[in-house]
Amino acid sequence: MSLWDPDDRIDRSPTLLSSALALAAGVFAVTANVGAPVAALICVLGVLALSAGLLDGRQVVVTAGTGLLVLGSVVGGTQSVPVLATLVGVAAGLLAFDLGSTAVSLGDQLGRETDTTQVELVHATASTLVGGAFVGAGFAIRETVSGGQPLSGVLGLVAAVLLLIAALRRADPVR
């Protein structure tokens, strides 16, 4: 609630365009997991939480909601959902998080009254392309090395990625 006169204060709720796009991504994640009822249910909960977070502009709730979307997609991956659908679901969940957070931060810094369409569109396009590209990459890996990958190799990769992330978090170029 605003402090006194609503006209007197800046409306710092999340911007509309990014919020709408984030919700669309959330719904997309739900449809990707239609094959597994439990996963779809978790995703629906995620969409509900996401919309609640976007309504009152709380980053924590947005994060939680999109976290549920990703979790739902992972659960879907353990069930009968095809690999591509899982990849799309996770990507859509991350995209929903990115767009939702952008809506919250833009609203927080500039307010809903300001025209932010251009910036939002540029950002949403870039993020969607990145997501699409890596879904493609994941699927390509699946196609090329389908069946009978040596487990030790996979484990080595996992260990390598773990070390990579830890190293990246130590040596942050921006810091």
Next chain:
Amino acid sequence: MVLFGLSVLELFELRQLPFPASRTLRTMLGVAAVLYGGTILLNRRREEPGPAETPDVEVTAPPEITGTDLEATLEGIPSVEGVQSGVVPSVRGELRKAATVFLTQYRGLDSEAAWEQVTAGTCTDDQRATGFLTGEGTSLRRRARALVTTGGVTVRNRAVDAVAAIAGVEPGESADRADVALSNDIDGTGTDGLTSGSLDGQHRRSQHRTNHWTGVSVVVLVCLGAGVILREPGVLLAAVVAVGYAAYARATPPGTVALSVTRSVDETDPEPGDEVEVELTLTNEGGFCPDLRVVDGVPESLTVADGSPRSAVTLRAGESTTLSYTVTARPGVHEFGPTLVLARNLSNSAEQEFLLPAPATLTAVHRPQPVEEPVPLRRQPTQYAGRAPTDTGGEGVEFHTVREYQPGDSMTRIDWNRRARTGELTTLEFRRERATRVMLLVDTRTEAYVGHSPRGRDAVERSVEAAQRILPALLTEGHLVGVGAFGPQDCFLAPDTGTSHSQRGRQLLATDPAFREGTDPERNRRYWLRRLRERLPGDTQLLVLSPLLDTRTVEVVRRLEAYGYPVTVLSPDVTTSATSSRRLMRARRRLMMTNLRQVGVPVLDWDPEKPLEELFRRERATQ
């Protein structure tokens, strides 16, 4: 990296890695990944500050509302002799004291009788209020019941109301009700909810991560862990997508941003109340900037009427954007602050903060309407000819007295009729008309920066407005008028006359920093009165403009009166009757006025919603 390469090799050429792929190793790695994800999730809050915050530049900081703090209001009520509020100050004790003071002042009781009434509970008819004042309502059971039935605080508020009612302050009418909801809302938060409107400091520059993508690492690790433990290729591959986003966040550099701003203001010298258009042009002199968030440095004291001083743009190299908005000019000098620009990279992972100075100043000076009624001044002579009637007989127009003839009296003033009738030689005395030296003193102490509503103007602004109208009126009446601050600020213009002096006074009232909040210098708080006295010429009367809310004002005015400066107080009423503690503040102000009137200082109680003329007319009628 070596491990990475080996693993890729292992995918195609089996049995390269030195360790076997056992079930335990798989589980251990998976659990490690999930645990690491968990620690990142838990630690993200403790990382560096996230995105920058932007101030509310469009709105001005509201004045503090009078009497919002009950304890402070109670503390400011002077005590009477022989009354102690108790060893430990408490609301009840202070309230008892206040009730005693009001009873002695307005019901003519001596302090002992008043104290008796308060402690015996006979000073008001309200049972609950009496209960609170006498302390009978404090038994545990009663208190619990009060909490259940009335919400606890209401009993105290009733007591406060009852005490204020002794001073004649009654709860407001229904018109005040809307105000209650509004102001209660503010009670809790005060002005804390506002970020300061000013963007001070130099060309500040900072670069930091936004923590926008922290969550992605967690997703990568959870997908990896779950995928490995559960042996699900889909889940494991989902990590690739997340790694992709993480790489995207890392790979997009913060970028080197080079920006320049120019601001144009269509009128730098407007009339107060005019709308002034401001245009800000931002040019990108560096490379592509996908996300620029701009907040212009609108002066804290100005309100944006139309348009928005905020914008979000994408600028290619060499491109520029213009944002325009209008501000409503308020009297005074307003300086534009630097423009705040937040530049984010494409992935939103890093944010750079810039403050780009683009100096511009707005100066709005009133051309005030002089008050049309004569200003009610104290009668007092000086040696300068003028038009203020004095209490001394002599040459003039209005009849004063008749006295015995003295050698040297002018022939024209001998009462010839009486001479013809009785043969006595008498001289007619007229009221002497003389100019008066007047100092207009505006209360600029921190205590005076209070208003009766968050959107209204504070007492200092009201006082300055009144002074602006009184100054030319007094000058045309032929008085010598000066202007100064009734407070520790260094602002003093000695009484004088003439057009250029009038100009100077007007300018001083409009632009001097003394009349702006927060300029109250710490070091002079104790000595300003002495310095003011040193500067005041003798034979000067003072017109003090003050909201009259604290004992210090009363004390200083009484001292000035004692030093021989006749004082008149013009007091804009900025109290309200919205809540009980505010009603108590109103009662306190009433007490201050009574205290001053008792020592012979005229107090003009001005309702700022009504014209000064009406007040002056009424004052003259009662004199």
